[in-house]
Amino acid sequence: MNLTLKDYITSDTFKAQDVVKNYLETAKKLNADYFSFVRFHEDYVKSHLDQFASRPLKAAPIGIKDIILTQDYITSCGSKILEDYISPYSATCFLNLEKNWWLMIGKTNMDEFAMWSTTETSYFWKTKNTYGKDRTPGWSSWWSAVAVASGACMAALWTDTGGSIRQPAARCWIVWMKPTYGMVSRYGVQSMASSLDQVGVLTTTVDDAEILLQAIAGFDPKDSQSDPRADEFVNDKKNLDEKSVKKFKIGVPKEALWEGLDPQIKKLFLAAVEKLRAEWIIVEDISLPMLAYSVPMYYTLMPAEVSTNLARFDGIKFGLQSDSMNADTIQKYYEQIRSAGFGEEAKRRILLGTFVLSSANYEWYYLKAQKAREELQEEFDTIFAKYDIILTPTVPEVAWKLGSRTDDPLKVYLADMYTIPANMWGLPAMSIPMGMVEDQWEQMPTGIQLMAQKRAEKKLFGFGRYLEKLMNNE
Numbered sequence: 001m002n003l004t005l006k007d008y009i010t011s012d013t014f015k016a017q018d019v020v021k022n023y024l025e026t027a028k029k030l031n032a033d034y035f036s037f038v039r040f041h042e043d044y045v046k047s048h049l050d051q052f053a054s055r056p057l058k059a060a061p062i063g064i065k066d067i068i069l070t071q072d073y074i075t076s077c078g079s080k081i082l083e084d085y086i087s088p089y090s091a092t093c094f095l096n097l098e099k100n101w102w103l104m105i106g107k108t109n110m111d112e113f114a115m116w117s118t119t120e121t122s123y124f125w126k127t128k129n130t131y132g133k134d135r136t137p138g139w140s141s142w143w144s145a146v147a148v149a150s151g152a153c154m155a156a157l158w159t160d161t162g163g164s165i166r167q168p169a170a171r172c173w174i175v176w177m178k179p180t181y182g183m184v185s186r187y188g189v190q191s192m193a194s195s196l197d198q199v200g201v202l203t204t205t206v207d208d209a210e211i212l213l214q215a216i217a218g219f220d221p222k223d224s225q226s227d228p229r230a231d232e233f234v235n236d237k238k239n240l241d242e243k244s245v246k247k248f249k250i251g252v253p254k255e256a257l258w259e260g261l262d263p264q265i266k267k268l269f270l271a272a273v274e275k276l277r278a279e280w281i282i283v284e285d286i287s288l289p290m291l292a293y294s295v296p297m298y299y300t301l302m303p304a305e306v307s308t309n310l311a312r313f314d315g316i317k318f319g320l321q322s323d324s325m326n327a328d329t330i331q332k333y334y335e336q337i338r339s340a341g342f343g344e345e346a347k348r349r350i351l352l353g354t355f356v357l358s359s360a361n362y363e364w365y366y367l368k369a370q371k372a373r374e375e376l377q378e379e380f381d382t383i384f385a386k387y388d389i390i391l392t393p394t395v396p397e398v399a400w401k402l403g404s405r406t407d408d409p410l411k412v413y414l415a416d417m418y419t420i421p422a423n424m425w426g427l428p429a430m431s432i433p434m435g436m437v438e439d440q441w442e443q444m445p446t447g448i449q450l451m452a453q454k455r456a457e458k459k460l461f462g463f464g465r466y467l468e469k470l471m472n473n474e
C-alpha cells in the first residue's frame with residue numbers, strides 16, 4: 001500500500017485498522033531486504049490503534065528516527081553505548097504527534113548519533129537503497145527515507161544537522177523538509193550538535209510534509225531555543241495561491257554549479273531552472289561565496305559541539321555500563337567504556353572537537369569557523385532582502401555503492417556542501433525529487449533544494465508545491 005496522507009485522511013474508503021495492519025506487514029516484509037527499521041512496536045500499535053483510528057489523522061502510520069525519545073521504549077541512536085537505553089520521558093515532537101493521532105509503528109535505523117553519510121556507521125546494520133540494493137540511500141536519515149520510499153510507512157520523523165533529511169530524500173525520490181531552527185522543539189531529541197540539529201519530516205508529497213510539520217511544530221518552553229512564533233505557523237492553515245507564488249524572485253548561486261557537481265545532475269538542475277523561466281518566473285544568477293566554505297566550517301563547529309554533547313555518555317549516568325571492567329581508576333573506566341561503546345566515526349569527531357576547542361587551537365580553528373558562519377549569515381540576509389527562494393541541487397552526486405567511501409571521510413563530508421548552509425543559519429529548506437540520472441548502468445534519483453528566509457515556511461511550501469507540480473508535468 002502506498003497512500004499519501006492527504007488521500008488517506010480525506011477519503012472514507014480506508015479503514016484505519018486495515019491500513020495500519022497493511023503498512024505494518026509490508027514494513028516487516030521490506031525490512032528483510034532493506035533493513036530500515038531497528039525495532040517494530042506492535043504492542044504500541046495494538047494499545048493505541050483503536051483510540052487513534054477514529055480521530056482526524058486516523059492513526060496514520062509513521063516511522064520515528066531512533067534518536068527521538070519515546071517513553072518506555074528503547075532509543076539507541078544507532079550506538080552500542082545506548083543499545084538498551086529506555087527513556088523515562090518522550091520528546092515533545094513525539095507527544096505532539098500523538099496529540100495529532102499519528103501512530104508510531106517502529107523506530108528507524110540511523111548512523112551512530114546521526115554522524116556520517118553512507119549509513120555505514122550504525123552499530124546495528126546497513127540499510128539499502130530501494131533503487132539499488134548495493135547502494136546507500138544517502139545520509140544518516142536514509143533509513144527513514146527508505147521506509148517512506150518503499151511504502152513501509154506514510155511518513156517519517158527525522159533530524160537534520162547538516163543535511164540528513166534532505167540528502168536521503170534526494171536519493172530515494174521523496175520529499176524532505178527541515179524547518180526554521182526553533183520551530184520544532186528539540187526537547188527529548190538526543191543532541192548531536194545543538195546549534196544545528198533540527199527535527200524535520202520525510203513524506204511522499206509537499207502537502208503531506210506540511211500537514212506533518214504543522215503537527216509537530218510549536219513553541220515549547222522546555223527547549224530554550226524554541227521560537228514563540230512557531231505557533232503562528234501551526235495555526236496558519238491557508239496555502240499561498242499560485243498567483244502569489246509565481247511572483248516570487250528566485251536566486252541560483254553560481255557557486256552551486258562547481259566542478260564537483262555531477263554533470264547529469266547539473267543538466268537536470270538547469271533544465272528545472274529553464275522550466276521555471278518558461279513559466280515567466282524570475283530566476284536570477286546570484287552569488288553566495290561562503291557556500292564554498294560550508295564544509296570546512298561545519299566540520300570544525302559540528303565536532304566541537306559533538307565532543308561536548310557526547311561527554312555525558314560515561315558509562316555511569318546513561319547507557320552502557322560494566323562492573324567487570326579491569327579499571328582501577330574512574331579515568332580508566334571512562335576510557336574503557338567509551339572505547340567499547342562508541343564507533344569509529346563518533347570517536348573521530350570527539351577527537352576533532354576536543355582538538356578545535358583546546359586552548360592552543362581554539363582561536364585558530366573554532367573562532368575562525370564561527371566568523372565564517374557569521375559571514376555566511378550576512379550573505380544570506382543580503383540575498384533574502386531581494387529574493388524569496390534560493391535554489392540549488394540537493395546533492396552533488398547520486399547514492400554511492402555501499403563500502404565505496406568508508407575509507408575516505410573527506411569525500412563523504414564534501415557531499416554535504418549544499419545542505420549545510422541552511423543548518424548554519426537555521427533556515428527552512430526542502431528537497432523535492434528532480435529526476436533520474438544514470439550511474440553505472442542504474443537509474444538513480446536526485447533532488448532539487450529550496451531554501452527560504454527564517455520563518456518563511458509558508459513561502460517554502462507554496463513554492464515547493466508549485467515546483468513539485470511543474471517537475472511532475474501536471
Ligand code: GLN
Pocket residue numbers: 114115116117139140141159160161162163164165302416
Ligand atoms: N553528513 C552530515 C554529518 O555527518 C549529516 C549529519 C546529519 O544531518 N545528521 O554530520
